[in-house]
Amino acid sequence: MTTVNKKTLEKIGILYFIFLLPMLAIQFNLDNDTYWIIKTGEYICSNWLPQTDFLTMHTDMELVIQQWLSDVIFYNAYKILGIAGPIILAYCIYVLFACLFYKLSLTITQNKIFAITAVFIGSLYIAKYYIVTRPQIFTYCIILIQLLALEKYVKTGKIKHLAVLPVLSVLLVNLHASMWTMLFLIMLPYIVNSLPVKIKGKSLSCCKTLPLLAVTVLMALCGLATPYGYKGLAFIFTTSIGDKVNSSINELAPLTLSLTSFGLLQFAIVALVAAVYIIHKKGKTELRFILLTVGTGIMAFLYIKLVPYFIIAAYPAALRYLDDIKIDLNKLPKRKNSKISPKTTKLSIVIILVCIVVLMATVVIQNVSNAVEYVKTDGENSYTRQLDEALDAIEKDAEKHNTEIVLYNGFNSGAYLEFKGYTTYIDPRADSFVVEANNDYDYLTEYFDFKNGDVYYEDIIEKYGFTYLIVESPGENTLKTNLSNDDDYKIIYEDEKITAFKKA
Numbered sequence: 001m002t003t004v005n006k007k008t009l010e011k012i013g014i015l016y017f018i019f020l021l022p023m024l025a026i027q028f029n030l031d032n033d034t035y036w037i038i039k040t041g042e043y044i045c046s047n048w049l050p051q052t053d054f055l056t057m058h059t060d061m062e063l064v065i066q067q068w069l070s071d072v073i074f075y076n077a078y079k080i081l082g083i084a085g086p087i088i089l090a091y092c093i094y095v096l097f098a099c100l101f102y103k104l105s106l107t108i109t110q111n112k113i114f115a116i117t118a119v120f121i122g123s124l125y126i127a128k129y130y131i132v133t134r135p136q137i138f139t140y141c142i143i144l145i146q147l148l149a150l151e152k153y154v155k156t157g158k159i160k161h162l163a164v165l166p167v168l169s170v171l172l173v174n175l176h177a178s179m180w181t182m183l184f185l186i187m188l189p190y191i192v193n194s195l196p197v198k199i200k201g202k203s204l205s206c207c208k209t210l211p212l213l214a215v216t217v218l219m220a221l222c223g224l225a226t227p228y229g230y231k232g233l234a235f236i237f238t239t240s241i242g243d244k245v246n247s248s249i250n251e252l253a254p255l256t257l258s259l260t261s262f263g264l265l266q267f268a269i270v271a272l273v274a275a276v277y278i279i280h281k282k283g284k285t286e287l288r289f290i291l292l293t294v295g296t297g298i299m300a301f302l303y304i305k306l307v308p309y310f311i312i313a314a315y316p317a318a319l320r321y322l323d324d325i326k327i328d329l330n331k332l333p334k335r336k337n338s339k340i341s342p343k344t345t346k347l348s349i350v351i352i353l354v355c356i357v358v359l360m361a362t363v364v365i366q367n368v369s370n371a372v373e374y375v376k377t378d379g380e381n382s383y384t385r386q387l388d389e390a391l392d393a394i395e396k397d398a399e400k401h402n403t404e405i406v407l408y409n410g411f412n413s414g415a416y417l418e419f420k421g422y423t424t425y426i427d428p429r430a431d432s433f434v435v436e437a438n439n440d441y442d443y444l445t446e447y448f449d450f451k452n453g454d455v456y457y458e459d460i461i462e463k464y465g466f467t468y469l470i471v472e473s474p475g476e477n478t479l480k481t482n483l484s485n486d487d488d489y490k491i492i493y494e495d496e497k498i499t500a501f502k503k504a
Contacts, residue, residue, distance in 0.1 A: 013116055014102070014116060017116055017117075017119075017120040018098050018101075018102055018116065018119050018120060018123060019095065019098055021120070021124065022094070022098065022120070022123040022124040022126075022127040022128075023091065023094060023095075023127065024364070024367060025124055025127045025128040026090065026091060026094060026127050026128070026131050027128075027132070028087055028367065028370060028371040028374055029087070029374060029379065029381065030083065030086060030087065030133050030379055031132040031133045031134050032412065032415050032416070032428060033134055033415060033428050034074060034086055034132075034133040034134065034415075035415035035416045035418060035419035036055060036414070036415040036418050036419070036427050036428065036429060037067075037070070037071050037074050037075070037133075037134070037135075038071075038074055038075050038078050038086070038419060039055060039075075039418050039419055040055070040065060040068070040071040040075075041071035041072045041073070041074055041075025041076070041078075042075050042079075044065070044068055044071060044072055044075075045072060045075060045076070049065060049068060049227050049228070050063050050065070051063060053432070053438070055418045055423070055424060055427060056414075056418075056423065056424045056425060056426065056427065057423050057424070057425060057464065058433075058438075058440065058441070058443055060440045060441075061432065061433075061438035061439075061440045061441075061443075062437075062438050062439045062440065063432065063438070064228050064231055064232060064235040064432075064437070065228075066176070066177035066178050066228075066232060066235055066236070067135040067174075067175060067176045067177065067178070068174065068227070069171075069174040069175045070134075070135035070138060070175045070176060073089070074086045074089065074133060077089045082375065082378075083374070083375055083378055083379040084371070084374075084375050086133040087133060087371075089133070090131055090132060090133050090137055091131075093131070093137045093138065093141065094127060094131045094137070096141050097123070097126070097131070097137070097140050097141050097144065098119070098123050100141055100144035100145060100148065101119050101122065101123060101144060101312065101316075102115065102116075102119045103148060104144055104147055104148050104151070104312075104316050105118055105119055105315070105316045105319055107148060107151045107152070107155075107316075108151065108316045108317070108319050108320045108323075109316075109319040109320060109322070109323045110323070111319065111322065111323065111325065111326070114319055114322055114325070115319060118315045118316070118318065118319055119315075121269075121272070121315070122269075122311040122312070122315045125265070125269055125311065126140070126308050126311060129262075130307075130308045135175055135176035136176065136179070136305075136308075138171075138172075138175045138176060139172060139175070139176045139179045139182070140308060140309075140312060142168050142171060142172050142175075142183075143182060143183075143186060143309065143312055143313075144312060145164065145168060146164075146165060146168055146183060146186055146187075147186065147312070147313065147316070149161050149162060149164050149165060150162075150186075150187075150190050153207060153211070153212075154190070154206050154207045154288075157207060157208070159211045162211055162212070162215045165183075165215050165218075165219055166215065166218045166219050166222045167222075168183065168219075169183055169218075169219040169220075169222040169223055169225075170222045170225045173222070173223045173225065173226050173232060173233070174225075174226050177226065177232050177233070177235070177236060178236055178431075180223055180233070180236065181236065182309065183219060184216065184219070184220070185295060185299075186292070186313070187212065187216050187219075188291070188295070189287070189288040189289075189290075189291035189292045189295065190206070190207070190212055190288050191209065191212050191213065191216070192287065192288070192291060193205070193206045193207075193286060193287040193288035193291070194206055194207045194208060194209040194212055195209060196209075204286075204287050206286060206287070206288060235431075235437060253303070253304055254301060254302055254303065254304070255267070255270070255300055255301045255302075255303075255304055255307065266304065266307060269307065269310075269311065270297065270300055270301075270307070270310065273293065273297075273310075273314045273315065273318050276318045276321060276322065277318070277321060280321065280322060280325070282324065283321035283322055283323070283324055283325075284321070284323075284324065285317065285320050285321045286320065289317035289320050289321070290317075292313040292314065292317050293310075293313065293314040293317050293318070295313075296309050296310040296312075296313045296314055297310055297314060382496075382497075383497060383498075384416055386495045386496070386497055386498040387413055387416055387417070387470070387498055388420075389493060389495065389498075390470055390493045390495075390498045390499075390500040391417075391420065391422075393492045393493035393500055394407070394468045394470075394492065394493070394500055394502075397468075397492050397502055398467075398468070403467055403502075404467060405422075405467060405468055406464065406465050406466050406467045406468070407422055407423070407424065407425070407466065407467075407468050407469075407470065408425050408461070408464070408466040408468070408469040408470065408471075409422075409424050409425050409426065409469075409470045410426070410447075410451065410470070410471065410472045410475060410476050411426055411427070411428060411430075411447065411475075412428065412472060412475070413470055413472060413498075414426050414427025414428060415427050415428050417470075425447070425464065425466075426443060426444070426447050430444060433447070446460070450479065451475070451476045451478060451479045452478055452479075453478040453479070453482060457479060457482050457483070461503065466503060467502070467503050468492075468500060468501065468502055468503070469483065469489075469500070469501040469503070470498060470499075470500050471483065471498075471499045471500075471501065472497060472498060472499075473496070473497055473498075473499065480499055483501050487504070488503060488504045489501045489502065489503055489504065490502045490504060
């Protein structure tokens with residue numbers, strides 16, 4: 001095979017396995033959280049940062065918007081391109097993510113085949129489940145840039161490569177402050193690996209320690225470079241105390257083995273790295289890669305949302321362990337007396353390319369068709385359609401009987417209702433509704449007690465003066481049953497997931 005052909009195939013492989021194929025796995029829709037993110041960005045652009053809540057009826061809640069810059073970015077994407085704006089932004093960030101992931105992999109290993117394979121597996125998984133219209137997509141890129149800078153410093157010993165780290169600290173504390181501490185968890189293995197420790201007379205130190213310590217301190221100080229100041233950092237730790245927030249968000253649940261396709265895939269993604277170390281016993285690695293793999297592996301098992309960070313750190317680390325395996329395509333076994341001509345080889349390549357293009361085109365056409373329909377209906381899905389129909393029923397009833405709309409809603413529906421301009425009772429910003437964060441009241445616990453029947457439902461309804469209630473199934477079935485059996489409440493809309501009640 002000629003050099004030109006090998007280079008062509010390599011470029012095709014990179015384009016197909018790192019960019020195009022994983023890209024098709026990205027869901028063309030808005031994440032539920034994006035609705036309140038857009039409304040928050042809109043408020044910030046008009047009024048600057050709020051100090052108390054402005055989306056719900058709990059206006060005495062103190063508010064720290066720990067991803068305010070992301071909110072502004074997503075809002076402006078929506079303002080410019082409508083419902084498709086934040087989604088297109090997510091696709092663009094994925095391209096940056098894939099470039100950084102591949103570059104990091106090649107920084108650690110020279111084996112392009114293994115690098116493409118690792119990046120393909122990791123990128124496909126992350127694209128499918130984690131490239132969504134939320135601030136986390138920026139965080140993935142920031143962590144990859146940090147790892148690239150640290151590896152450059154280790155390889156060259158030049159302090160200039162660390163100069164970007166304080167900048168990353170400022171970016172992350174404003175884009176996604178709840179993950180700011182991840183910067184320091186990533187730094188720790190490099191600091192440990194830089195210490196002048198010897199085993200059997202051989203030094204394990206990979207670089208100088210003092211520059212790493214100095215830049216870590218500077219990064220910590222840069223964490224205060226947020227409009228909320230120290231409150232922005234304190235918010236991270238106050239809301240992580242106890243199990244109030246974690247128990248209400250699926251992505252904060254621990255990684256557990258389940259027989260669902262998603263549950264099995266989660267374990268397979270982690271187990272794949274373990275298999276590499278178990279099967280290939282002759283590989284060599286460095287202390288920082290061991291610590292990165294073990295550390296992010298523990299985090300992945302603690303919280304599902306941290307699995308991408310395991311992929312970002314542990315997959316390139318595994319490539320270093322496999323670096324002793326050399327693959328030379330020119331030395332692969334060839335068929336004896338092979339009479340395949342260069343023309344036939346080129347024809348085979350063309351046929352393969354045509355098949356790939358046809359397959360890709362089929363999937364792309366289907367995805368584009370779905371995307372066009374999604375944009376034309378302004379992001380409608382079965383859930384939002386039911387919410388819209390319930391709101392129409394409520395507005396018509398309120399107008400007919402001259403009733404003020406004081407609306408109760410559940411955790412999941414709050415963001416969309418706020419997007420539609422309604423004042424809500426609660427929304428998916430779970431950490432904002434605990435008293436440790438808002439210094440007002442524990443609305444999150446009150447909500448769970450109300451929907452689960454742990455308090456008398458009428459007491460909560462009277463407390464807020466709800467005139468209409470939007471109740472979800474199956475999450476709020478107890479509340480639905482209580483209201484359905486009470487003659488003081490009338491069903492004015494009911495569908496598979498949504499039931500709207502009016503208080504008589």
